[in-house]
Amino acid sequence: MSTDLNIPNQNTCSHPTAINGENPISNEQEHVHNKLNGKVNDIVATLQKGKGWRGPEIFLHKGFWLPQMLIKSLLTIHEYFHPKPNDIFLAAFMKCGTTWLRTLMFATANRHLYKISDHPLHHTGPHSVFPSLDVQIFLDQYSVSKFDNLPSPRLFATHFAHDLLPTSMTSSSSTCKFVYVCRDPKDALISKWHFMSKIRSKELTPISFNEAYELFCNGVSEYGPFWEHVLGYWKASQESPEKILFLKYEDMKKEPSVELKKLAEFMGVPFTTEEEEGGVVEEIVKLCSFENLSNFEVNKDGVQMFGEHVAVENRNFFRKGKVGDWENYLTEEMRDRIDSITETRLKDSGLALGLTQRA
Ligand code: PAP
Numbered sequence: 545m546s547t548d549l550n551i552p553n554q555n556t557c558s559h560p561t562a563i564n565g566e567n568p569i570s571n572e573q574e575h576v577h578n579k580l581n582g583k584v585n586d587i588v589a590t591l592q593k594g595k596g597w598r599g600p601e602i603f604l605h606k607g608f609w610l611p612q613m614l615i616k617s618l619l620t621i622h623e624y625f626h627p628k629p630n631d632i633f634l635a636a637f638m639k640c641g642t643t644w645l646r647t648l649m650f651a652t653a654n655r656h657l658y659k660i661s662d663h664p665l666h667h668t669g670p671h672s673v674f675p676s677l678d679v680q681i682f683l684d685q686y687s688v689s690k691f692d693n694l695p696s697p698r699l700f701a702t703h704f705a706h707d708l709l710p711t712s713m714t715s716s717s718s719t720c721k722f723v724y725v726c727r728d729p730k731d732a733l734i735s736k737w738h739f740m741s742k743i744r745s746k747e748l749t750p751i752s753f754n755e756a757y758e759l760f761c762n763g764v765s766e767y768g769p770f771w772e773h774v775l776g777y778w779k780a781s782q783e784s785p786e787k788i789l790f791l792k793y794e795d796m797k798k799e800p801s802v803e804l805k806k807l808a809e810f811m812g813v814p815f816t817t818e819e820e821e822g823g824v825v826e827e828i829v830k831l832c833s834f835e836n837l838s839n840f841e842v843n844k845d846g847v848q849m850f851g852e853h854v855a856v857e858n859r860n861f862f863r864k865g866k867v868g869d870w871e872n873y874l875t876e877e878m879r880d881r882i883d884s885i886t887e888t889r890l891k892d893s894g895l896a897l898g899l900t901q902r903a
Pocket of ligand 1: 636637638639640641642643644731734735736738739832833834835837861862863864865866869
């Protein structure tokens, strides 16, 4: 199976019928589509441009770097997405643990429906178990209405920064919830460089690690800067802990059962004493472990379709699944620079993230 992706050119806002060819669109939909594209083009024309990691340019929109297609998704979310009171959004900067959390959230919320031995995760890619708001809405803005049919609580994933999302989702008066997962920025950088290199157009020269490192440190990175992304959710979680659960990849690796119990409690489906005594927590941890998931056929050979024409091989969502792989890539000087940015940006926030223990 080729690793080629067929993501539409992000510098143009594709027409939904060109992507999801099955349903002809109505005049009204056509009007909405043209209106949105017009708005996005107007917005983008005013924005600072940067170098995108997978080829197409990215734009500095309200402090965060996004490809044009995602600015369109964001606008669509603001104009057409209506959160329901018990929606749960999984949010993260890229490559911080969304795949893992998706499976844990799905398995936890639906644990009364499926046996572990015959679980949908055995044959369904992790990115199919619930929608990515960012991508789904770009591919088909009319999919917003399809979300109405999702079982409650509806689960969605997003990489958008907290400050970019509509207040209908984020304000303290909204009762939807967020699970945010973050990670040592050094590991997020390495993971993102590998992933973006794989999905980068083969017609372009590969992005070198040094180039990616510079862009990352300067905050020029899809959905970035990393630190502002993390801080937005961190501060919101401090203000409204009942609304935002803030998790760290490293804690989850260290004590997955403890973190899973926190997650279940936060999602409103705590494990009962009987379940805990019966080993249900450990079963879900095992089901969703890197070793287990990455060995399922669907994750070795399967492809995740985003719409009709966009394919990402599931294996690209699983690389090493380790803490500290940055040690294999960063010089001491590079490590110190990222640690020092982290220290400076997170200063006085009460959040410590990925600072290297030195002798
Ligand atoms: P996304 O931004 O494309 O959604 P995301 O799932 O957030 O990616 O992050 C991918 C990282 O999670 C990869 O890390 P690595 O490159 O350092 O290896 C991937 O290997 C890791 N990962 C995927 N599934 C799991 C899992 N079940 N347990 C632990 N880590 C995982």
